[in-house]
Amino acid sequence: MIQIKCAGHTFEREIGLILALFYEDPEIVYVGDWDDSQSGMRIFLSVNHTGRGAEAHGRLQAEGREFSFDYTRPYVGGDPKAVQKTAKQAVSYTLLCLLEQLTGIEQGWGILTGIRPTKLLHKLLTSGMSSEEAHRHLREDYMVRPYKLELLQRIVDRQLRVVPDFYQIDRELSIYIGIPFCPTKCAYCTFPAYAIGGQKNSVGGFLEGLRYEIRSVGEWLRRHDMRITSIYFGGGTPTSITAEELDSLFAEMHASFPNLEHVRELTVEAGRPDTITPEKIDVMKKWKVDRISINPQSFTDETLHAIGRHHSVQETVEKYRLAMEMGLTNINMDLIIGLPNEGLSxxxxxxxxxxxxxxxSLTVHTLSFKRASEMTQNKEKYKVAGRAEIQQMMELASRWTEEHGYVPYYLYRQKNILGNLENIGYSLEGYESIYNILMMEEAQTILGLGCGAVSKLMAPGSGKLTRWANPKDPKTYNDTYKQLVADKLRDLDELYNKGAELSR
Incomplete structure (x- = not known):
């Protein structure tokens, strides 16, 4: 049990986020007075507002030891919201320092708990800061360590080379097409993905609705003279549907979307090797797909069985070679660090x-215990490596990619991620995914079509995102797609018309 006494604030959410960096599912009790009948950790955190800024003080007692820390954070802006933000950061900084002293664990990301640290660096750079000033700000105010800063800068530099007009790319948009079917659902997955064998009656209706949504959005794109940067078929596993159904979707897309000759990248997530056939590869080649994924996740058959992937390592290799031989040669693979019963070896x-x-390209994910996943619901069934070994596995992946010519080009983090690490996309020179960069950095509108797709709408020049979610399950999507499309296009018109007025 962790008893916490607060003075001058009620920042329970921020305190919980920092504690979760060090402890899995900590039992936190906020008290007015210490409960002497309970053993465990005691933390006192106070904050005072002075002319110097937010002055935080912390004391921690645990394991027969006691630590204290004082920190003053100057205000940036005098409005109440800015003052409150400064106080929250001062308390988070103080608590992090106390826990690092107690545990000996260094948190490379400091007090940053958001999922897009590269987006923060982009924002600082576009505000007029030099790289040195931005790094100093992240180091001093957020306690981000130099090795993480170096990683962030490498990624930002690479992104700006891959998308030279990155800071003007919000004048265009990208499109995500979600197909919510898989052969089976993986134990760690919380994406809208349904075993296609049990959804036979929904597939036809879903595809009819998706074609309707593609046609309607295509008309909106033409009306607004919008250029598409990239298109990404995800899910689920898009290649779970038949070759004929996939061909029909591509035909609808080409008939409906304007100026497809300007699209910089077309990706299909063919992640499950057991869905790939020569006929589907022929369809993707016919429609000039630029990039696919074939995701092993692990090269150990026992692991694949444990997480519910009904394919073998050998099938992954065979389908990879088949795609290469048939001419689909820009292939990404995913690996996951920390899958059940896996260690450094x-x-x-x-x-x-x-x-x-x-x-x-190779994307290295760190396992995250997502709240709705089978793995999280039944943690006792799945033994995963400890923090130290997870860190060693990530360091191994980092060294291996460096030695073999892969360069990091995008990064994101998740809640409940093992070891408080990150997911990193690596690629050989010239094979970076444009869609992954733009989506992770939230640099432009991403229009999400299909079941479970989330649109992120951003009028050019606004920098402000609005989330717009389609239904997650096929039946609801099938029953409501005409109304949801009408509502989405209405909101798009309102957003972009307002943006046009502000830019004049």
Whole structure:
């Protein structure tokens, strides 16, 4: 149990986020007076507002030891919201320092708990700061360590080379097309993904609704003379549907979307090897798909079985080679650090197998216990590596990619991610995914079509995002797609017309 006494604030959410960096599912009790009948940790956190700024003080007692820390954070802006933000950051900073002293664990990301640290660096750079000033701000105010700053800067530099007009790209938009079917659902997954075998009656209706949404959005794009930067078919696993159904979707897209000759990238997430056939590869080649994913997640058959993926390592290799031989050569592969019963030796084995294939890009995920996943619901069934070994696995992946010519080009983090680490996309030179960059950095509107797709709407020049979610389950989507499309296009018109007025 962790008893916490607060003075001058009620920042329980921020305190919980910092504690979760060090402890899994901590039992936190906020008290007015210490409960002497309970053992465990005691933390006192206070904040006072003075002419110097927000002055935070913290004391921590645990394991027969006591630590204290004082920190003053100057105000940036005098309005109440800015003052409150400064106080929250001062308390978070103080608590992080106390816990680092107690545990000996250094948090590379400091007090940053958001999922897009690269977006923050982009924002600082566009505000007029030099790289040195931005790094100093992140280091001093957020306690981001130098090795994480170096990683962020490498990624930002690469993104600006891949998308030279990155800071003007909000004049265009990208499109995500969600197909919510998979052969089976993986134990760690919380995406809208349904085992296609149990959804036979929904597939036809869903595809009819998706074609309607594609046609309607295409008309809106033409009316507003909008240019598409990239298109991404995700899900689920888009290649779960038949070759004929996939061909029909591409035909509808080409008939409906304007100026497809200007699209910089078309990706299909063919992540499950057991969905890939020569006929589907022929369809993707016919419609000039630029990039696909074939995701092993692990090169250990026992692991694949444990997480509910009904394909073998051998099938992953065979389908990869089939795609390469048939001419789909820009292939991404995903690996996940921290899958059940896997340790450092398993990661070494997976990377050795990747080395035999050398895909164009490799995305290294760290397992996250997402609240709605089978793995989170039944944690006792799934034994995962400890923090130290997870860190070693990530360091191994980082060294391996460096030695084999892969460069990091995008990064994001998740809640409940093992070891408070990150997910990193690596690629060989020239094979970075434009869609991944724009989506993760929230640099432009992403129009989400299909079941479970979330649109992120941003009028050019506004920098302000509005989320717009489609229904997650096929039946609701099938029953409501005409109304949801009408509502979405109404909101798009309102947003973009307002943006046009502000820019005049």
């Amino acid at each position: 398993d990661m070494e084995h997976s990377l050795a197998e990747v080395q035999k294939l050398m895909p164009s």
